[in-house]
Amino acid sequence: MAKAKAGDTVKVHYTGKLNSGDVFDSSVDADPLQFTIGQKQMIPAFEEAMIDMELGDKKTIDISADGAYGQRRDDLTQTVERSLLPAEIELKVGLRLTAQDPEGQPFSVTIASFDEESVTLDGNHPLAGEDLTFDVELVEIV
Numbered sequence: 001m002a003k004a005k006a007g008d009t010v011k012v013h014y015t016g017k018l019n020s021g022d023v024f025d026s027s028v029d030a031d032p033l034q035f036t037i038g039q040k041q042m043i044p045a046f047e048e049a050m051i052d053m054e055l056g057d058k059k060t061i062d063i064s065a066d067g068a069y070g071q072r073r074d075d076l077t078q079t080v081e082r083s084l085l086p087a088e089i090e091l092k093v094g095l096r097l098t099a100q101d102p103e104g105q106p107f108s109v110t111i112a113s114f115d116e117e118s119v120t121l122d123g124n125h126p127l128a129g130e131d132l133t134f135d136v137e138l139v140e141i142v
Helices: 045-051
Strands: 009-018 023-026 033-036 058-063 078-082 094-101 106-114 116-120 131-139
Touching: 045 058, 045 131
Parallel strands: none
Antiparallel strands: 009 023, 009 033, 009 131, 058 131, 078 116, 094 106, 106 116
């Protein structure tokens, strides 16, 4: 039977969990996730774990925070004047927004808190600082 290798496009079902056991994402009961191994479309350790899997193989992958989205960084959190955000945005803690850096490159931030005068924006990935566990099943090599 064929084994997945670098350069193969694969489809996998997965369930991603935190150390607490809470599920943060899953493709179960949905379309499988499709990506090409080695194209840096996924967390590197996730991609590497697919190598040598055969159709129907299942495994559990444990990825440390450093190997996933990194540790949380305080320097990626900033408080700005509320007036700097478009007035039509209804502010909610947890709301993801797209901002631009000084060079015009887009990046995502999450509203961490706000009051009448200011909004604290967090540029960390929502899973930064978290060790992740994925239960995966290889369902197709395209």
